[in-house]
Amino acid sequence: MTHTALYDWCVIGGGIAGLAAARALAQRGQRVAIVEQGKFGNGATAAAGGMLAPLVEARVAEPHTLHFGFEALRFYPEFIRQLEAEAEMEVGYRTDGxxxxxxxxxxxxxxxxxxxxxxxxxxxxxxxxxxxxxxxxxxxxxxxxxxxxxGYDHQVDNQLLAEALRRTLVRLDVGVMEGVGELHPQRVDGIWKIEGDGVPGTPLAAANVLLAEGASARALRRLLPELGRHLxxxxxxxxxxxxxxxxxxxxxxxxxxxxxxxxxxxxxxxxxxxxxxxxxxxxxxxxxxxxxxxxxxxxxxxxxxxxxxxxxxxxxxTSDHLPLIGWTPIPGLAVATGYYRHGILFAPYAAQLLAAHVVEGSSSQWIQTFSPERFHGLDR
Known part of the structure; x- marks a missing residue:
């Protein structure tokens, strides 16, 4: 079969994790498509309060979560400045505390x-x-x-944030597809084929797939059922x-x-x-x-x-309440999910770390800490 497009990345999931990751990948020169079964920014992203609050979570946070939250919050002001300029809209970022x-x-x-x-x-x-x-x-x-x-804890309008990310993806020439049927990614001869009702040019072809579906994680559970049991x-x-x-x-x-x-x-x-x-x-x-x-x-x-x-x-x-970020044991398959209560706070910073890792090969303490490999016995 002739493929109508060969992307570097197909991001599956159009919540805050997938939207931010698609932007970070495209900014590094990757040809990206993002596919969402419903509407972009729905699900947990739409329901969230939009709080950027690592400090007030200190009493319940695992230490890694607290320290990553600090770094993610420090990343936010410049991220918002750039995003609002790219999307030509404001996203309700407030620093009242x-x-x-x-x-x-x-x-x-x-x-x-x-x-x-x-x-x-x-x-x-x-x-x-x-x-x-x-x-x-x-x-x-x-x-x-x-x-x-x-005064250190801030907030953002999560629904406006999702819309700004969607607009930016369009301007970055990302293939933006929403309202599609259930997706079935499979790897054939070193290329990922992503099939689903309503996906233009089905099967969509990509060198790599990023699973950012959120709690549903249908594709993740099919491809890596052992990892799926931890979500x-x-x-x-x-x-x-x-x-x-x-x-x-x-x-x-x-x-x-x-x-x-x-x-x-x-x-x-x-x-x-x-x-x-x-x-x-x-x-x-x-x-x-x-x-x-x-x-x-x-x-x-x-x-x-x-x-x-x-x-x-x-x-x-996840079972340890830490995110899943990085490559999986399956070649060309990465994940960005498991942000639990911190999706709006974590996603932009995590997206930058993930993109630097999978595109440029750079690593960090957080990529190692949040790697899916921490759950042993993953299916290959």
Whole structure:
């Protein structure tokens, strides 16, 4: 069969991981196609809160995750500057910082322990009294006695970010294909053939394939079932409220039970559950109640805000909660997935490290740490 195109790379998956990786590969002179079964930027990318918050995750983060998060956040300002220029649009990047507050005595004590741990790690955080917190955010509950301010944690509008990446790919002459059927990559005579309903010029041909599908990981599970067993979906339910008329918050505000993320267009993101429920995509009354209750305890006036939408996403989590980045045992097959709760933060920096590794042969501590080879006994 005659192939209509031979790409250097076919990226499978159009979430933040795949979009960022396709851009990084194309910027290194690679001929790239990116293929997505649904819409670009959907799934976990669309559902995310868009927080860039390695500091406030310190209490739950594995040390590698924390330190990689610092490096990824330092990478962000220049990445955003370049991307906004390339795409000719803004992506809602904000540096207001994050407030982590306790709505009662137990939560406040919990945060004091977190603050002590952060100080031990020499993280740039401050303890604020309830009065000082309400000076910053007057709508916070009067029951809040104290909390942590992290000016180092930022945020971005994840949906605008995905659109900016898509626009940039078009301008880089990346083959952009979405809304296709289930994809079936297979390697024949040293060339990858990617078949699927709706893929132009099927089978699409590429020298290499990057699997960046996220939690579904259908192609990864078929090609490397042993590795696929280390990847699972973690369900997250999210609400988006409208604060355009009653503007409640400027900072990201978190409690131990909920986060509230104000966006530049007036949306307020409230999330998120973390459920081991497989791919059950139903919105449940119980989770919505718990999120709204926790949000109301933090910001009582939130009860006045209209609900714009409810969303479900599935975070791709590995068995050790570290990403999968780099070559697999199958020739010409690489992965970029498993970013779990940190996809928006990790993806741009991880994409640069991955592209430098697979195109230029460079390595780094992180490529070694996040290599799929850490899971022994992979199928070949």
């Amino acid at each position: 994050t407030l982590v507050v306790g709505v009662d005595r137990d939560q406040t004590e919990q945060l004091r322990h977190l603050f002590a741990e952060q100080q031990r790690l020499q993280l740039p955080v401050e303890w604020f009294s309830g009065y000082e917190l309400r000076e910053l955010e007057p709508y916070l509950s009067p029951t809040i006695a104290g909390g942590i301010r992290s 699972r979906p973690v369900k997250g339910q999210v609400l988006r409220l409208d604060q355009r008329e009653l503007h409640l918050l400027d900072h990201v505000v978190r409690t131990p039970e909920v986060y509230l993320v104000p966006k530049s267009d007036g949306r307020l993101v409230v999330g998120a559950s973390a459920e081991e429920q497989g791919f059950d995509d139903r919105i449940t009354a119980g989770v919505m109640f718990e999120l709204l209750r926790a949000a109301w305890e933090c910001v009582p006036a939130i009860r006045e805000l209209p609900i714009l939408e409810t969303t479900v996403g599935f975070r791709p989590a």
